[in-house]
Amino acid sequence: xxxxxxxxxxxxxxxxxxxxxxxxxxxxxxxxxxxxxxxxxxxxxxxxxxxxxxxxxxxxxxxxxxxxxxxxxxxxxxxxxxxxxxxxxxxxxxxxxxxxxxxxxxxxxxxxxxxxxxxxxxxxxxxxxxxxxxxxxxxxxxxxxxxxxxxxxxxxxxxxxxxxxxxxxxxxxxxxxxxxxxxxxxxxxxxxxxxxxxxxxxxxxxxxxxxxxxxxxxxxxxxxxxxxxxxxxxxxxxxxxxxxxxxxxxxxxxxxxxxxxxxxxxxxxxxxxxxxxxxxxxxxxxxxxxxxxxxxxxxxxxxxxxxxxxxxxxxxxxxxxxxxxxxxxxxxxxxxxxxxxxxxxxxxxxxxxxxxxxxxxxxxxxxxxxxxxxxxxxxxxxxxxxxxxxxxxxxxxxxxxxxxxxxxxxxxxxxxxxxxxxxxxxxxxxxxxxxxxxxxxxxxxxxxxxxxxxxxxxxxxxxxxxxxxxxxxxxxxxxxxxxxxxxxxxxxxxxxxxxxxxxxxxxx
Ligand code: MSP
Numbered sequence: 001x002x003x004x005x006x007x008x009x010x011x012x013x014x015x016x017x018x019x020x021x022x023x024x025x026x027x028x029x030x031x032x033x034x035x036x037x038x039x040x041x042x043x044x045x046x047x048x049x050x051x052x053x054x055x056x057x058x059x060x061x062x063x064x065x066x067x068x069x070x071x072x073x074x075x076x077x078x079x080x081x082x083x084x085x086x087x088x089x090x091x092x093x094x095x096x097x098x099x100x101x102x103x104x105x106x107x108x109x110x111x112x113x114x115x116x117x118x119x120x121x122x123x124x125x126x127x128x129x130x131x132x133x134x135x136x137x138x139x140x141x142x143x144x145x146x147x148x149x150x151x152x153x154x155x156x157x158x159x160x161x162x163x164x165x166x167x168x169x170x171x172x173x174x175x176x177x178x179x180x181x182x183x184x185x186x187x188x189x190x191x192x193x194x195x196x197x198x199x200x201x202x203x204x205x206x207x208x209x210x211x212x213x214x215x216x217x218x219x220x221x222x223x224x225x226x227x228x229x230x231x232x233x234x235x236x237x238x239x240x241x242x243x244x245x246x247x248x249x250x251x252x253x254x255x256x257x258x259x260x261x262x263x264x265x266x267x268x269x270x271x272x273x274x275x276x277x278x279x280x281x282x283x284x285x286x287x288x289x290x291x292x293x294x295x296x297x298x299x300x301x302x303x304x305x306x307x308x309x310x311x312x313x314x315x316x317x318x319x320x321x322x323x324x325x326x327x328x329x330x331x332x333x334x335x336x337x338x339x340x341x342x343x344x345x346x347x348x349x350x351x352x353x354x355x356x357x358x359x360x361x362x363x364x365x366x367x368x369x370x371x372x373x374x375x376x377x378x379x380x381x382x383x384x385x386x387x388x389x390x391x392x393x394x395x396x397x398x399x400x401x402x403x404x405x406x407x408x409x410x411x412x413x414x415x416x417x418x419x420x421x422x423x424x425x426x427x428x429x430x431x432x433x434x435x436x437x438x439x440x441x442x443x444x445x446x447x448x449x450x451x452x453x454x455x456x457x458x459x460x461x462x463x464x465x466x467x468x469x470x471x472x473x474x475x476x477x478x479x480x481x482x483x484x485x486x487x488x489x490x491x492x493x494x495x496x497x498x499x500x501x502x503x504x505x506x507x508x
Contacts, residue, residue: 003034003041004248008256009048009091009230012072013057016079017303018322018334019257019289019296025319026286026328026401027255028085032457033396035086036481042248044234046091047076051129051223055209065209069094079306084315084460089238091230101233102226103214106202108275110215114161120201121154127299129223130263131200145259146299158203158213160225165270169193172269178282180265181399182329185258185285189265200267228268232277250278258285284399287331309339316459317343317501320405323458327402340504350412351451352501357419358444359469359494365428368493370445370471371438378443382486384414385450389484392454401458408454415447445470446489453484462500469495
């Protein structure tokens with residue numbers, strides 16, 4: 001199976017923030033999970049560098065757009081790296097190969113009779129880089145996403161005859177009820193289509209910072225058209241000499257928040273149809289990270305710096321917190337209090353403690369050697385472990401990462417209860433209980449191995465550290481889901497280490 005998955009390409013109008021991190025992490029979790037299934041994965045992320053929004057940000061800093069993007073694009077690349085995102089490529093829309101491909105793409109649309117020059121006027125929100133219909137604005141006439149008033153913009157532009165695609169889009173949606181997830185977003189996109197589609201401007205004469213229209217150098221291509229095409233263009237040059245387009249297009253999944261649903265679910269399929277490419281299989285639309293009651297956004301200024309959180313607590317706690325707290329598809333309120341409380345109760349007390357007590361007991365009672373299961377295997381714990389793997393996989397398959405984590409955590413708690421109930425420190429005092437003690441210690445190690453493999457997509461570095469401490473191999477082939485069987489534990493020596501998640505003390 002192929003799995004080509006993408007994040008949006010982020011505007012480089014400011015520093016990356018936690019909202020960007022959230023999408024990148026969620027997408028990375030899915031990419032990593034599909035690798036564990038043995039799928040042929042390609043994971044793309046990157047930055048959107050053209051358009052007015054970026055040009056304005058550059059001007060505010062007294063820089064040329066080129067200087068500005070060259071400074072900021074690496075910050076986004078660093079963010080992906082520091083989040084431990086396993087992206088296979090990082091696209092910049094200023095890559096010359098992308099720019100050339102965008103020109104070819106719009107040439108194909110034109111050759112198909114879908115591009116015309118006309119005077120276009122509309123209410124334009126620079127923060128969205130998009131036009132709004134009056135009917136979709138808030139009651140006070142502001143953009144519902146940014147709370148600012150769009151301005152009337154009128155120019156002679158090339159525009160795309162989107163209205164021609166109304167019927168094809170409706171039919172496409174009817175035939176593909178899983179195209180947009182969750183269902184509420186699918187309905188929203190479909191009703192948008194069925195309200196009637198206007199033709200859209202796809203070039204600008206007033207914005208110089210962009211890809212020139214190939215047949216008219218006076219105009220640049222509308223930043224959203226330029227940006228959407230990245231999902232295809234990247235495949236034409238990410239691996240010189242390899243035909244990734246044939247291998248990976250159409251994409252299996254585009255991941256994004258609901259702010260850019262319309263561009264992806266309505267305009268993008270029509271652009272692809274016009275240029276003669278297949279439409280992606282699915283789009284996952286998640287909600288917003290909310291802070292202080294409002295969507296976290298650069299334009300609103302209420303952003304949390306992911307670099308600061310990672311520096312203080314590490315990457316995996318941040319990945320865990322966001323995936324555990326904010327269910328994909330719903331909005332979620334986040335903040336440092338919530339982070340610290342989940343960190344302490346779930347990561348430090350439940351998972352971290354389970355790892356350290358298991359390893360220290362194997363050290364103390366069995367000279368650091370994971371015992372064989374022996375003559376009294378704990379069949380119910382083994383069955384619960386394997387059931388956990390299957391249940392979590394089903395949740396990952398359904399793109400329900402929070403629910404997958406909950407499946408794992410139930411089993412983490414099960415193993416902690418096992419320790420309390422069996423009290424290995426008592427069993428160790430009684431030679432007659434030696435087989436029971438072997439079985440309990442074996443179950444802890446075998447169970448932790450399944451937990452590590454199943455959590456690997458979410459907290460990869462920690463999962464690998466758990467395997468290392470259990471003396472288990474953790475190459476990609478060892479992390480395959482098919483290896484997540486109770487019996488797969490290697491006889492090995494454990495390695496003690498410092499707490500995986502040192503507790504955050506109040507006031508720290
Ligand atoms: N450049 C366009 C996307 C072009 S894709 C062909 C753009 N960029 S953006 O920088 O504004 O990024 C928007 C995306 O960032 C959202 O769709 C979402 O993935 C992520 N998020 C930004 N703020 C967020 C929250 N507060 N909460 C959740 N996701 C957030 O739009």
